[in-house]
Amino acid sequence: MIGRRLATTEALLVLVSPDSDNELNQIEEWGRENGISVEAIDVGNDIESVYDRGTEYVGVTLGGDGTYLEGVRQFSPKQIPILGINAGSLAFLASISPEDLTDALSEVINGTATVDQRQQLQVEANDIDCTGINDVMIEHVPPENPVDRKITNLEVYAEDEFIGQYEGTGLAVSTPTGSTGVSLSAGGPIHYPKNNATLQVIPLHTHRLGVRPLIVDAETTIRITSAGPANLLVDGGRAQTTLSEDTTVTIQGAETPAHVINTSYDDGFFTSISEKLGWGVREGRDDTGSARVSAWRSPGESSSEESLYERAKRVATEAARAAGPPLRELHGQTESIEYKTDKSDIVTEADYKAENIITTVIEREFPDHGIRSEESVQRESSSEYTWSIDPLDGTGNFAHGNPNYSVSVALLEDDTPVVGVVYAPETNELFSAIRGERATLNGKPLETTDRTSLDECMLLSGYDPDGTFLTHSYRESRGVRRLGSAALNLCYLAAGSADAVWEYDTYPWDVSAGLVIARAAGATVTNANGQTYEVNRDLDSRNELVGSNGPLHETLLSHLTSADTLQTSVTSMNDD
Structure with missing residues (x-):
């Protein structure tokens, strides 16, 4: 999930805790003003009653960390990004104050917020099979008789390798988002939670000198066997069970991360840690999240050091990357038995989603520029700048599960490509x-x-409609390949993965970005007559393209000319 995609938000799903009516009213009023629908669900109820798979949602939690954790449980499986409003009495995960909620929401739909992935864990034990974003706590069951044994004995394995016995109060298996205090109390490290795919095994009040916190990759399967009764709690009790003797618990990283939205109104991780633990980050300075607001730029603004071309490249990069996740998700469905009869619908949906993300970002950042897309968007402008977009170059490949497809975004100045971004x-x-x-x-x-x-x-x-290029080039070269994406062809020429490229016919959105990239890498790109290739706005006339590494170009043009002559001669003989 990329922050720029948030600019295409169509609706908010709001999990509401009790006594949050004022905050909900603010959100609903903001939604009416911004054309964003708002669906409110009381915490404890399921979002399925209002969820529509085809809608671009942001999930909002109104309450404390308990409400936020419930939001993670419901939103994460659907890959809905989460924004936490601290309307409760205690919150660490939900850190936006009610006073800032509408400004934070505006930042989200403007596409200037960021989204980071938080590792979750998957737990299986007894009747529990669930995910959690914080931790799994396994602790002894308090004895009825105060003089009875008060420790638990746990055997822990990483994959099939025995780690050791944990004797003490118990242990925690924590994600990087989980309790920093628990880790510190056991002599463990502080985990920076953003995009951190690890798990940590932490002893609780250990009775063994040699037991220390252990960090493993999230793909590692952790197995814990309890020698006696123990209580198991996931995320502070959102799921819980009592383990009997010799019960085995299986824990590993969950396949689906939580997508957490960060705005300039959130406290940073280290700011929050320093405040809650009483540590000063900087003496004599207020290290609150609000102090960072001035560093953020609104859409349409750029830093004084950034030129128009540099800003265009940055925005195009962010937009292209933001289109990647929905394309990858839909691409994975094309060969699924469940979706095979709906391939055309999937490709259409992929084209629409990618185009909507890219054009929305560009319209917000460059409202005066024109836009020409292969799909439906055509916005004329009096500006000398126009964006040429192919949201999905290589639709045939995409429809058949082939990975050779790309997103192509270019800025043209007076019909000359000046900035190009191609993302695979x-x-x-x-x-x-x-x-x-x-x-x-x-x-x-x-x-x-x-x-x-x-x-x-x-x-x-x-x-290659009649096979002329393949027929007359295959034996004379080391081989001819057809990838199915004109944008990628030019990029691979730029990267040195190929020495030349030939296109029978081209459209502006197919090649504009690739042209900038190939030429910037040293390529020569012309038409078949050797004249400099220019983007053709007349879509009814053929526009042939010949690109090479430069030194090969004259040889390639001569070869193409002789091949055309031979083909014309053969055609004439057949006519006779």
Whole structure:
């Protein structure tokens, strides 16, 4: 989940604790003013009665940490991001004050909030099979007779490896979001919870000198066997059971994370820790979350050091990455038996969701710019700047479960591409460039190859209607590949994964971003006549593209000319 996607929010699901009527009224009034529907559900009730799978939701909790934990339980399986409003008497997870709630919500729908993933854990024991975002506590059962044994004996395994015996009050298995106080009391570390996929095994009042807190990867399966009766509580009692002798508990990281929204009105993690534990981060300074508000930018604003092109590249990057999660989710459904009869609907939904995210972000950041998308959005403008967008380049691949598809976003100045971003969601490859600067792949510079001989080169082909390019190039080269995404073809040329690319026909949204990236990496891109390739706004005329590493270009053009001549001759003979 990427923060920019929040700009497409259509509705709020609000879990409401008792005595939160004033805060709920504020949210409902804010929703009416901003065209966002609000569904209120009393805490303890299920959201299924109002949940619609096709709606872009934000989950809001009104209450303390208990309400927040209930929100995590209901929202996380549906991948709904969570915003916690502290309307209760005690809250650490829900940290936004009621005074800031409408400003925080505005930040969310403007797409300037952030979203981090919080590791959850999965617990199985007795009749419990549930997830938790904080911890699992296994503790001794208090004896009826005060002189009876007051410790518990637990055997702990990581996968099949025996860790040891834990004798004492019990132990906790904690996520990075779980109790920092419990960890510190056992001599353990402070876990920074954002995007941290680990679990920690923590002894409670241990009776063994050698037992220390242990950190494992979230994919590690932890098994705990109790030598006697013990109480098990998940997230402070949201689920609980009593373990009998020799009962085994299985704990591992949950597959679904919690998506936690952070705004400038939240206290930062270390600020919260320092306040609750009485630690001073900086002497004589108020380290509250509100002190950071001035550092945030509203849509349409940029820092004084950021040029228009740099800002455009940043926004395009954020928008393209934000489109990735829904595309990956829907791509995973295309080969599912449940969805095979609805492939066209899935592709249509993927196109719409990706386009909606990207165009919403761009419209908020650059309201004066024009937009041209392969899909439905066409916004003309008097500005010299226009965005060219293909939210899903490679729909055929996407529909068949093939990972070679991409998101292409480009900024054009007077019809000349000047900023390009291409994102491949399945491989998490992000190609980007500004005209006249270096092209990069995930921040690392790109450069084309320097091969000059066709028989040493790998070629990429687009749509080849009569097989001419393949027929006359395959034997003369190291091979011809067709990936099914024109944007990726140009990016792989830029990255040196291919030496040349040929496209029979192109549309602006297919190649605008790739053009900037390929040329910034050193590629030469022309039409079949050797003239500089230009984006063609006339969609009814064919626009052939020939791209190469540069040194190979004249050889490639000569080869294409001879192939065309041969094909024309063969066609003429067949006509006779």
